[in-house]
Amino acid sequence: MGADLCIRDLVIEYSSGGYPVRPIDGLDLDCGAGELVLLLGASGCGKTTLLSVIAAILTPTAGSVRVGDTEVVGLKGAALTEYRRSTVGVVFQAFNLVPSLNAVENVMVPLRAAGAGRRESRERSEELLRRVDLGDRLAHKPGDMSGGQQQRVAIARALAHDPPVILADEPTAHLDYIQVEGVLKLVRELADDGRLVVVATHDDRLIPLADRVVNLTPRADLSPREPVRVALDDGQVLFHQGDHGDLVYVVEEGIIDIVRTRDDGTEEKVAEIAAGNYFGELAPMFGLQRSASARALGRVVVTGLGLREFREQFHVADPKVLSEASD
Numbered sequence: 001m002g003a004d005l006c007i008r009d010l011v012i013e014y015s016s017g018g019y020p021v022r023p024i025d026g027l028d029l030d031c032g033a034g035e036l037v038l039l040l041g042a043s044g045c046g047k048t049t050l051l052s053v054i055a056a057i058l059t060p061t062a063g064s065v066r067v068g069d070t071e072v073v074g075l076k077g078a079a080l081t082e083y084r085r086s087t088v089g090v091v092f093q094a095f096n097l098v099p100s101l102n103a104v105e106n107v108m109v110p111l112r113a114a115g116a117g118r119r120e121s122r123e124r125s126e127e128l129l130r131r132v133d134l135g136d137r138l139a140h141k142p143g144d145m146s147g148g149q150q151q152r153v154a155i156a157r158a159l160a161h162d163p164p165v166i167l168a169d170e171p172t173a174h175l176d177y178i179q180v181e182g183v184l185k186l187v188r189e190l191a192d193d194g195r196l197v198v199v200a201t202h203d204d205r206l207i208p209l210a211d212r213v214v215n216l217t218p219r220a221d222l223s224p225r226e227p228v229r230v231a232l233d234d235g236q237v238l239f240h241q242g243d244h245g246d247l248v249y250v251v252e253e254g255i256i257d258i259v260r261t262r263d264d265g266t267e268e269k270v271a272e273i274a275a276g277n278y279f280g281e282l283a284p285m286f287g288l289q290r291s292a293s294a295r296a297l298g299r300v301v302v303t304g305l306g307l308r309e310f311r312e313q314f315h316v317a318d319p320k321v322l323s324e325a326s327d
Contacts, residue, residue, distance in 0.1 A: 003068035003087065003164040005031040005054065005196055010063035012049050015263050022242045022289070023049055027063070029214060031198065033164065036191035036209060039200040041216035042287075047200035048093075050216075051167045054198065055088050056080055067165060085114055089158030091168040095150045097142040103129055103153045104138045110160045128156040132186055148179025155186060166190050168199045172206070184209060218287040221246055225306030232296035243290045245283035247304035250313075251275045254300030260292045272297070278305075278314065 012024040023046030031037045039047045052058040054065060056072050065072040067087060075083055097106045107125035112118070129138055132152040142150050151171060158166055171187060172180045188209045191197040199206060207213060228247065232238060232254075239245060241261055249256070256273040270292050273279045283290050284307050305313065 003033055003196055005029070005037075005165070005198070006064075006066040007054075008064045008066075010050075010053070010065065011061040012046060012053060012058070013061040014049075018262050019260060020242070020263055022061075023216075024060075025242070025289075031196055031212060033196050034191055034194050035196055035211040036188060037196070037198045037212045037214065038206055038210040039198065039214050039216060040202065040204070040207070042202060045216040045287075047202075047216055048169050051090075051169055051198065051200050054165075055090050055167055056083055057090075085110070086161050087163055088165045088167055089161070089163040091151070091154050091158045091166065091171055093170040093173050095142070095154045095174075097150055097153055097157075099142050102139045102141050103134060103145070103156075106142070106153055107157045107160060110157060114161065124160065125156070128159050129153070131159075132156050133182070146179060147174045147176075148183055151175065151179075151183050152186065155183075155190075159190075164195055166195055166197045168197065170201055170203070171199060172201065172203045180205065218244070221284065221306065222308045223306070224308055227309065228304035230302050230304060232300040232302070234296055234298050236296045236300075238294040238296070238302065239280070239290050241290055241293045243283075245280055245290050247306065248278055248281040248284060248310040249294070249302045249304050250278045252301040252303055255297040256300060256302065257295045257297045258292045259295060278310070281307075281310065 007027055007029040010024055010027040011022065013020055013022040015021070023044065039050060041047055049058065053060050054067070054072065056075055060073060063073070070083060070087065072083065098109065104122060104125045107128055108121040111121035111124055126138060129135060132155055134149060134152050134156070137145060137149055142153070145153070168187065171183055175183060184206065187197060187199065191211070230238065238249065238256070251273050253275055256279060258270040258273060258279060260268045260270055262268060280290070280294065282288055
């Protein structure tokens, strides 16, 4: 039943408000059949986007995604339809159930769309709903079910064609702690059956269940670091928009120009950072990519500090006091 996942040099870039955003940049990942894999991270780190690429809903900017013997990137026509139908089952965050249909009818939708007969589809749907402990809710519509029950219907629907890969986007996002228990157990059982289950979540309650955790939001590095002194000539770039950053910079001499690049290649000036001021603190503190580029205006000398040294020198302890405009 199972299928392995192999991702190489994956780059995903899209436009947001007129600016290019690259949440995934050069990702390599190998996962095996029977594994429960968590894509962990804060909102905006690319979890859902990555799931959409694996599901062949989105096309990446570059790289390779191979599921079993199938290269997903570039699939078209009948091959794309067959991949989406038979290889991957998707559990959406908002359930995406049809309100006017009952539980059995919702699970029947992908089966009927694939040409299965009504009786065959109904029998398969009822079997799947009983498997997820909803045998007593077959005729209930989504509005008559709890969030946890709706999520179970969504999981049953994803299993309609018995796919070797299940992709789940924040499966516990709308559930209380009572409902979460059953869904967590079910997600683990799906992997134990030999499927590859990939879950995008920020819910660390899933970590003990996982075989592998991929953290897409790097944690702040508070280990001691020696200051780094950098001299820049006029126009020289210290870091680029989209780079990952682990240092906060203090301007010792000159002025640093903070600029953002739009989709059309034009630049927007954000700020000028003069001597005695710091910039670039949000990227290392929150595991973000640089939201702008830093470029020297004339000759400039800066000192790069680790987060620990930065906090000690500037007495900054609470991230909420930091200015977003300075990164």
